[in-house]
Amino acid sequence: MNRFKFLIPLFISASFVAAVPIAHAQGTPVRAETAADVLSLRSANSFDETVSKLTADVAVKGIRHFATIDQADLARGANLPLKRSTLVLFGNPPLGVQFLQSNPLAGLDWPVRMLVTEDAVGAVTVSWTDFGAIARRYRINDRAAQFKMAGEVAASIASAATQ
Numbered sequence: 062m063n064r065f066k067f068l069i070p071l072f073i074s075a076s077f078v079a080a081v082p083i084a085h086a087q088g089t090p091v092r093a094e095t096a097a098d099v100l101s102l103r104s105a106n107s108f109d110e111t112v113s114k115l116t117a118d119v120a121v122k123g124i125r126h127f128a129t130i131d132q133a134d135l136a137r138g139a140n141l142p143l144k145r146s147t148l149v150l151f152g153n154p155p156l157g158v159q160f161l162q163s164n165p166l167a168g169l170d171w172p173v174r175m176l177v178t179e180d181a182v183g184a185v186t187v188s189w190t191d192f193g194a195i196a197r198r199y200r201i202n203d204r205a206a207q208f209k210m211a212g213e214v215a216a217s218i219a220s221a222a223t224q
Contacts, residue, residue: 132146144179146179
């Protein structure tokens with residue numbers, strides 16, 4: 062997996078995903094039903110194992126892990142209820158900077174973010190923004206190969222976390 066060392070996983074292109082409910086996902090990212098341009102995979106693992114596998118796969122691929130934010134813990138600190146929700150930020154600056162070179166405003170979406178959530182019945186999901194949507198949002202038309210590769214890496218990380 063060393064070929065991924067210099068990649069920043071961004072988000073998989075819309076052309077790779079069927080628009081079906083997440084309940085039917087079995088290893089293939091699907092569009093989230095409650096958010097535009099978000100892809101999701103249902104996890105076969107517990108919440109903690111999913112987060113652990115996600116960060117471990119980022120490390121195995123030689124990608125820089127910036128932060129893991131326990132959003133439910135932040136909610137508890139504010140005396141607000143929130144189901145389990147952890148945001149993982151990661152990326153590879155040599156690739157990510159290329160997107161910023163094309164449009165500096167793309168920095169609003171870097172580093173890459175993957176969100177691990179648990180619903181009321183205990184189902185765990187990994188979600189991330191569709192790379193194709195990010196390319197369109199920032200009108201980046203000169204990095205198609207990089208977006209494609211980064212989307213494949215993002216799907217690979219999510220898959221490793223959820224299997």
